Amino acid sequence: MLLNRNGLKIVDVDVKDVRFPTSLGGHGSDALHTDPNYSCAYVTTTTENGSQGYGLTFTCGRGTEIIVLTIRSMKRFLLGKNAADIFTDFAAFWRAITNDSQMRWIGPEKGVAHLAVAAILNSLWDLWARLEKKPLWRLLADMEPEVLVSTIDFRYITDVVTKEEAIQLLKSKQAGKQERIKLVMEKGYPAYTTQVGWLGYSDSLLKELCDKYLKLGFTHFKVKVGLSFEDDWRRCSAVRKYIGDEKILMVDANQAWSVNEAIEWMKKLAPLKPMWIEEPTSPDDVLGHATIAKALEPYGIGVATGEMCANRVMFKQFLQSGGMQFCQIDSARIGSVNEIMSVYLMAEKLNVKVCPHAGGVGLCEMVQHLQLWDFASVSTTMEGRLVEYVDQQHEHFTDPCVVENARYLAPKLPGYSTQFKAGTVEKFGYPRGTEWQKMLKDGVFPAPDEAELVNP
Structure with missing residues (x-):
C-alpha cells in the first residue's frame, strides 16, 4: 500500500465523450452491432499534487453521453478523498460506489451505472500503478495475496470462493x-x-x-x-x-x-x-x-x-x-x-x-x-x-x-496503458472535436441530438 499520503487528495474527476468514426469502414460490424462508432467515456482523475490516472469504458457511439453524465454524478464518491485511503480499503470503496442507496436503483451492478463505475475505477487503478511506478500487471503480480484480496468485494460469490480460499489459492x-x-x-x-x-x-x-x-x-x-x-x-x-x-x-x-x-x-x-x-x-x-x-x-x-x-x-x-x-x-x-x-x-x-x-x-x-x-x-x-x-x-x-x-508483449511503462495522446480528445471529443466538426459540417453524420451535447 502507498505509505506517503501527502498530496493525494482527489481534487478533480474529468470525463469526456470520445468517439471514432469506425462505422465508415465497417470496422467492428457484427450481426447486431451493424454500424458501431467505437467510442469511450474517458476519465481523468487528478490529485492535489498533480498526479493523474486515466480510465475509460468502451461504447459503440450513441449512448456514451449517458455514461458521461452518470460518471459526473458519481464524482461525489471521489472528490476530497485521499487516494491512498481508497487503495488501503479498496473493497469498501468499491462497495460504496456500486451500492449507493439511491444510485443502485439504476443498476445495481449492471448497465450504464456499472459501465460508469468501471471507467472511474480504471482511472484509480491506473493512478495507483503510476504512483508505484509499475505497469498494472506488475503492481498486481507483486502484491502479497492478502493485499490483493483486500481489493475485492466477495459479496454474493462466497458459495464459490471465499476471501480465505482466494488467499490460499494465490499463496x-x-x-x-x-x-x-x-x-x-x-x-x-x-x-x-x-x-x-x-x-x-x-x-x-x-x-x-x-x-x-x-x-x-x-x-x-x-x-x-x-x-x-x-x-x-x-x-x-x-x-x-x-x-x-x-x-x-x-x-x-x-x-x-x-x-x-x-x-x-x-x-x-x-x-x-x-x-x-x-x-x-x-x-x-x-x-x-x-x-x-x-x-x-x-x-x-x-x-x-x-x-x-x-x-x-x-x-x-x-x-x-x-x-x-x-x-x-x-x-x-x-x-x-x-x-x-x-x-x-x-x-x-x-x-x-x-x-x-x-x-x-x-x-x-x-x-x-x-x-x-x-x-x-x-x-x-x-x-x-x-x-x-x-x-x-x-x-x-x-x-x-x-x-x-x-x-x-508485456507493457513496461507505469499504469494501465489507458492514457490518450495529447490532441486525441481535442480531435475526437464528440461533437465539438475538430474531426467531428469537419464530418458534421460535411454531412458525413447527422447533427447530434441535444442530449449528446455533454462535452464542454
Whole structure:
C-alpha cells in the first residue's frame, strides 16, 4: 500500500465523450452491432499534487453521453478523498460506489451505472500503478495475496470462493512466479485476431486480411456470423480455405440467435471445425448457454461468452452451470480490476479457461495486463488461453499494446496503458472535436441530438 499520503487528495474527476468514426469502414460490424462508432467515456482523475490516472469504458457511439453524465454524478464518491485511503480499503470503496442507496436503483451492478463505475475505477487503478511506478500487471503480480484480496468485494460469490480460499489459492501459486514473469517479459502472451472477420467487410478484404495476419504469425482467426447461414457458410469456408486446416477458426454470433436456432446453425457449421461459438444467444441466458454447450459438445465446439456479462454474479452462474467453456472477461463491462479479479479466481477454481474480450477503444491495452497477472499469479499457464486482438485505435494511446508474432508483449511503462495522446480528445471529443466538426459540417453524420451535447 502507498505509505506517503501527502498530496493525494482527489481534487478533480474529468470525463469526456470520445468517439471514432469506425462505422465508415465497417470496422467492428457484427450481426447486431451493424454500424458501431467505437467510442469511450474517458476519465481523468487528478490529485492535489498533480498526479493523474486515466480510465475509460468502451461504447459503440450513441449512448456514451449517458455514461458521461452518470460518471459526473458519481464524482461525489471521489472528490476530497485521499487516494491512498481508497487503495488501503479498496473493497469498501468499491462497495460504496456500486451500492449507493439511491444510485443502485439504476443498476445495481449492471448497465450504464456499472459501465460508469468501471471507467472511474480504471482511472484509480491506473493512478495507483503510476504512483508505484509499475505497469498494472506488475503492481498486481507483486502484491502479497492478502493485499490483493483486500481489493475485492466477495459479496454474493462466497458459495464459490471465499476471501480465505482466494488467499490460499494465490499463496499456492507463488512458486515459480518470478520465472513466469521473466517468461512473459521475454516471450509475450498468445493472441488471436478478429480483424479479418467483421460482417461489413467485403470478400476481397477478408482474403487480404487473412493473408496479412497469417504473415504476422497468427494461428487463431475469429469470424462474425449470425445474419444469414448461406453468407456465414461462404465466408467461414473462405477463411478456412485461406488459413488451412491446421489453423484454428472461431465464430461469434453476438447474441443473434435463440437457443435452438444456435444449436442447429452451429451443427451445420461444424464441418468447418470451429473451436468455439461466441455469444450464441442472449448474454443473460445462463441456462440457454448451458443447453447450447451440452448440445455442441459432441461436435467439439465450446461456448465462449462474457463480454456483455453484467457482473461477477452472472459470471458465477455461467461458470457453475457449464454455460461457458471459455470465459471472456471485459475490462470495462463489469466493475474494473476489483471485480474482474474475482472472476479469474472463480474460473480457476472451476477449471474454466479465461480468454479476454478485447478490441474496441483501449480494451486490448487493458486486458493484456489482466491476462499477464493471471499467468503470473492465478492460472500459471497459457495452455488453451488467448487474448483477442483487434487492430483499432491503438495509435491514440501513449502506451499502446504491442503485438509481435501474434503475441502481446508485456507493457513496461507505469499504469494501465489507458492514457490518450495529447490532441486525441481535442480531435475526437464528440461533437465539438475538430474531426467531428469537419464530418458534421460535411454531412458525413447527422447533427447530434441535444442530449449528446455533454462535452464542454
